[in-house]
Amino acid sequence: MTLPSLPQRTFCMIRHGQTTANRDAIVAGATDVPLSDLGREQASKLSSLHWLQETSLFVSPKTRAMDTCQLAFPDRTFEIHEDLRERDWGEFEGKLVSDLPSRHAEPKGGDTWDELLARVLKAISECCAKAEDSLPVFVCHAGVIRAAMVLASIGNDVPTAPNAKPLFFRWTGEGHEMTDQLAGVLQL
Secondary structure (H helix, E strand, C coil), X not given: CCCCCCCCCCEEEEECCCEHHHHHCECCCCCCCCECHHHHHHHHHHCCCEECCCEEEEECCCHHHHHHHHHHCCCXXXXXXXXXXXXXXXXXXXXXXXXXXXXXXXXXXXXXXHHHHHHHHHHHHHHHHHHCCCEEEEEECHHHHHHHHHHCCCCCCCCCCCECCEEEEEXXXXXXXXXXXXXXXXXX
C-alpha cells in the first residue's frame, strides 16, 4: 500500500514525559492520565535546551502532553490540535500493555491503525502549514510518533519513542530521516 506523503519539510516530535500509566505498564491511549514525578522532571529538563531556530508549538489535547509542553517551553504559547491525540485502544484501555494486540488489530470501541495514520497525516500537514517559516514542534504521544515514522517511510518496526526527547524528521530533499540531533536547530 502506498501511503500519502508528509509535508516536504523538517519538523520535530516530542513524546510527553513519563505518565503514571507508562510507569505501571497500563494502556492509556484515550485515557487522560497525569505525568509521574519522573515525567515532570523529564519535561522540565527540556526547558534547558537552546533552540537556535524559531519554533511553533503544537500539542495534543491530553493533559500529559500539555503539561509536558508547559514545563518544556515555559512562558510560550502553543496550539492544541485535536488530531495529535493518542490512539484510542477501546476495550484495551486500562489493561496491561502486555495484553495489547498488534497495532493493525481493530480494537472494539477504539481507533484502527488506518484511522490513526489518516489523523496524524492531517494534523502534521495542517500544523506545518500554520508554522510557515518556523520549525513545527509537536508534543504528542508514542503512537502518533510511530504513525509519523510509518508515513515518513522510516520504518514499521521501530522502537517506541522515548519520553521527553526531541526527535527530528529531517527533510533531505528526497524523503525524511529521523535523528535526535540536528545542527543549526538545537544546541544541547
